[in-house]
Amino acid sequence: MAQEGNIVIQSVDRAIQIIRCFEDNEELGVTEISRMIGLHKSTAFGLISTLEANKLLEKNDNTGKYRLGLELFRLGTKVNSTLRHIAVPYLEQLVRMYQETVNLVVVDDLYVIYLEKVESTRSMRISTMVGGRLPMYCTAVGKAIMSNLHAGELESKLDRMEFIKHTDKTICDKRSLMESLEIDRRNGYSEDNEELEIGLICIAAPIYNHFNIPFAAISLSGPTSRMNKSFRREIARTLIEYTQEISMKLGYRKEVR
Amino acid sequence: MAQEGNIVIQSVDRAIQIIRCFEDNEELGVTEISRMIGLHKSTAFGLISTLEANKLLEKNDNTGKYRLGLELFRLGTKVNSTLRHIAVPYLEQLVRMYQETVNLVVVDDLYVIYLEKVESTRSMRISTMVGGRLPMYCTAVGKAIMSNLHAGELESKLDRMEFIKHTDKTICDKRSLMESLEIDRRNGYSEDNEELEIGLICIAAPIYNHFNIPFAAISLSGPTSRMNKSFRREIARTLIEYTQEISMKLGYRKEVR
DNA sequence: GCACGATGTACTATAATATAGAACACAAAG
DNA sequence: CTTTGTGTTCTATATTATAGTACATCGTGC
Numbered sequence: 058m059a060q061e062g063n064i065v066i067q068s069v070d071r072a073i074q075i076i077r078c079f080e081d082n083e084e085l086g087v088t089e090i091s092r093m094i095g096l097h098k099s100t101a102f103g104l105i106s107t108l109e110a111n112k113l114l115e116k117n118d119n120t121g122k123y124r125l126g127l128e129l130f131r132l133g134t135k136v137n138s139t140l141r142h143i144a145v146p147y148l149e150q151l152v153r154m155y156q157e158t159v160n161l162v163v164v165d166d167l168y169v170i171y172l173e174k175v176e177s178t179r180s181m182r183i184s185t186m187v188g189g190r191l192p193m194y195c196t197a198v199g200k201a202i203m204s205n206l207h208a209g210e211l212e213s214k215l216d217r218m219e220f221i222k223h224t225d226k227t228i229c230d231k232r233s234l235m236e237s238l239e240i241d242r243r244n245g246y247s248e249d250n251e252e253l254e255i256g257l258i259c260i261a262a263p264i265y266n267h268f269n270i271p272f273a274a275i276s277l278s279g280p281t282s283r284m285n286k287s288f289r290r291e292i293a294r295t296l297i298e299y300t301q302e303i304s305m306k307l308g309y310r311k312e313v314r
Numbered sequence: 315m316a317q318e319g320n321i322v323i324q325s326v327d328r329a330i331q332i333i334r335c336f337e338d339n340e341e342l343g344v345t346e347i348s349r350m351i352g353l354h355k356s357t358a359f360g361l362i363s364t365l366e367a368n369k370l371l372e373k374n375d376n377t378g379k380y381r382l383g384l385e386l387f388r389l390g391t392k393v394n395s396t397l398r399h400i401a402v403p404y405l406e407q408l409v410r411m412y413q414e415t416v417n418l419v420v421v422d423d424l425y426v427i428y429l430e431k432v433e434s435t436r437s438m439r440i441s442t443m444v445g446g447r448l449p450m451y452c453t454a455v456g457k458a459i460m461s462n463l464h465a466g467e468l469e470s471k472l473d474r475m476e477f478i479k480h481t482d483k484t485i486c487d488k489r490s491l492m493e494s495l496e497i498d499r500r501n502g503y504s505e506d507n508e509e510l511e512i513g514l515i516c517i518a519a520p521i522y523n524h525f526n527i528p529f530a531a532i533s534l535s536g537p538t539s540r541m542n543k544s545f546r547r548e549i550a551r552t553l554i555e556y557t558q559e560i561s562m563k564l565g566y567r568k569e570v571r
Numbered sequence: 572g573c574a575c576g577a578t579g580t581a582c583t584a585t586a587a588t589a590t591a592g593a594a595c596a597c598a599a600a601g
Numbered sequence: 602c603t604t605t606g607t608g609t610t611c612t613a614t615a616t617t618a619t620a621g622t623a624c625a626t627c628g629t630g631c
Contacts, residue, residue: 064610066589068618069364072326080392087579097620102580104618107326119525121579121627125393127422130429133390134445135337136382153435165384172387178410178435188391268376321581323618325589344608354591359609361589378598378608578627588618598607 071096072104076113076129084122137163140273141173143306144264147299148175148275155292157279158183162198164272165190167218169199172273183257183278194218194234195227197249197261198274204241205263205271211238227252246293251281258284262296267308275300328353329361333370333386341379394420397530398430400563401521404556405432405532412549414536415440419455421529422447424475426456429530440514440535451475451491452484454506454518455531461498462520462528468495484509503550508538515541519553524565532557 074094078085085093091101105123108114112128144161151159152175162169168190176182193199193214203211220229228234241247249259261276277292301311331351335342342350348358362380365371369385398418405416409432419426425447433439450456450471460468477486485491498504506516518533534549558568 063367064360064363065367066325066329066360066364067587068323068325068589069329069361070368072323072329073364073368073370076389080389083396088577098578099580099582099621100619103321103323104326106321106580107323107330110320110322111327111330113330125389127393127420127427129386130390130393131427131445131447132333132337132382133387133393134443136384136387136390139340149433149435163384170384170388176406176432178406186391188388190388324616325618345606355607356592356609356611357590363609572631574631575629576627577629579625581624582622584619584621586617586619588616590614590616592613593611595610596608599605601602601604 068104071100072108075101075104075108076125079114079123079125084117084120084124086122090123137172140264140303140307144273144275144303145173145175147303148173151175151275151277151295151299152177154295155277155279155288157277157283158185160185160198160276160278162196162274162276164193164199164202167193167214169193169196169202169274181280183259183280185278191253192218192221194220195223195249195253196276197247197259198276200238200241200247200249201261201263201274201276202271204238204247205265211235223253224251224255226250244293245297248289248293256281258289260284260289260292260296262293262300264300265304265307265309267310269309275303325361328357329365332358332361332365333382336371336380336382341374341377341381343379347380394429397521397560397564401530401532401560402430402432404560405430408432408532408534408552408556409434411552412534412536412545414534414540415442417442417455417533417535419453419531419533421450421456421459424450424471426450426453426459426531438537440516440537442535448510449475449478451477452480452506452510453533454504454516455533457495457498457504457506458518458520458531458533459528461495461504462522468492480510481508481512483507501550502554505546505550513538515546517541517546517549517553519550519557521557522561522564522566524567526566532560 075090078090078093087102087105088098091098105114109116112126114123115126116123148159148161156177156179158174158176160171161173162171171185171187171189174185174187176184193203215231222229228237246260246262251257257278258281259276259278261274263271264273266272275296277296332347335347335350344359344362345355348355362371366373369383371380372383373380401418405418408416413434413436415431415433417428418430419428428442428444428446431442431444433441450460472488479486485494503517503519508514514535515538516533516535518531520528521530523529532553534553
């Protein structure tokens with residue numbers, strides 16, 4: 058499961074594999090797990106016990122099976138906490154202003170991962186999954202980040218991407234994606250106009266860290282019916298303003314071009 | 315760090331200790347970490363590399379230091395996911411109805427851990443921390459759960475609790491807590507009337523799993539100024555209704571008393 | 572109600588593995 | 602320009618994780 062030719066401690070690696078088993082299974086037994094990763098039952102047992110002692114796994118005494126533990130959740134909430142603490146008030150303000158669902162994502166190689174969302178209270182609204190992962194090329198947030206990467210970085214990503222045509226409007230080739238990104242870069246924001254899902258429009262702007270690298274983004278998503286052109290433009294303006302403020306708080310200094 | 319006389323794999327245990335180092339530190343270097351847990355630099359390095367290869371840690375190439383990785387976040391979102399998926403729509407409905415912040419918690423020994431929240435969009439509102447942990451005895455959610463535990467379970471918890479007087483109204487002894495819980499049990503819900511913080515009122519009702527054990531709870535929190543008696547009663551009624559529906563969906567069957 | 576199969580768990584010897592020491596390259600700081 | 606501290610690599614040793622065996626427990630189906 059581990060990648061590089063780097064040094065890897067076998068037992069730790071196996072323990073992490075065990076945790077991963079629970080991604081698609083709420084409850085698993087020792088034997089079940091040991092079969093999933095091809096370990097001896099007693100080997101798996103030792104690893105599982107260690108995880109349990111640390112509350113990364115919890116044992117269901119009624120079934121004898123295990124599930125993910127609360128400590129894993131608690132530790133997970135500590136990831137990228139500065140960004141989240143800084144950004145969340147802005148997300149809330151955006152929802153208050155526009156009554157549409159707002160998201161905060163960070164980049165993870167070719168994907169964006171949804172870190173936080175604040176939902177509008179409307180009945181018809183866009184609902185994404187915190188902890189979810191989507192390809193960069195078909196999301197406004199992904200494009201907002203990509204459009205501000207250095208040429209080399211961008212190239213490297215584009216070359217490794219596999220494009221899937223989610224809708225008629227999905228941008229599916231490197232060429233047109235690069236053109237579109239160039240426009241976004243000039244505008245300072247990106248749009249996803251039903252490129253992932255028909256009926257869904259997103260607008261996003263990038264967040265920079267103190268190395269001046271765009272690594273995160275904020276988006277606002279709504280149904281096409283409510284997202285007319287002037288509204289979108291207004292939203293974009295606010296997003297740009299807010300993401301700049303967030304970037305500043307993270308230590309970003311606007312470069313002189 | 316591991317508790318029982320149970321079997322514990324040293325390297326896995328150490329790896330988890332390393333992750334824990336980042337609870338109060340956003341970025342740490344190899345030497346720093348090795349000193350924190352008293353390990354040889356190269357030992358720590360091996361463990362860290364393994365965690366990095368699995369994206370539980372990320373390396374900041376600019377500083378050479380490490381921070382918590384996105385995979386930890388992703389895995390954390392999988393914890394207790396059934397409960398959260400079932401409960402969140404109810405949380406949202408509650409916010410829509412009453413315009414106050416709503417929380418979902420699960421029990422963790424003597425504490426409750428905040429799993430999900432949906433905030434009201436009002437400017438003056440109660441804001442808790444997802445991933446945060448509070449003692450049971452001074453929160454409505456904690457009391458809602460405790461009031462429905464079997465005598466033995468409850469006793470065991472109470473005996474191990476250390477009471478801290480957060481405000482004048484905090485219930486600080488076993489005796490009066492038990493009396494208060496008995497009333498709550500009959501009412502079907504609990505209140506926290508400025509017991510944790512002056513100006514803050516919470517109302518909560520318990521959620522049962524399919525072993526008929528109360529293990530989670532939902533609460534609604536607001537400032538005293540808005541939480542008059544009749545409003546509280548109305549909220550309590552709704553909370554009871556919703557928590558029962560959630561419990562049912564989790565497989566709970568109402569017992570015949 | 573009994574036997575079967577499968578489970579979670581405990582113990583132990585061995586061999587594989589994690590470990591810590593020494594040493595390196597590199598960067599920052601004095 | 603040294604000095605001190607970093608992250609990282611390599612290697613020998615012995616500690617440690619491992620898997621085999623064994624057992625108690627539980628539920629199922631004969």
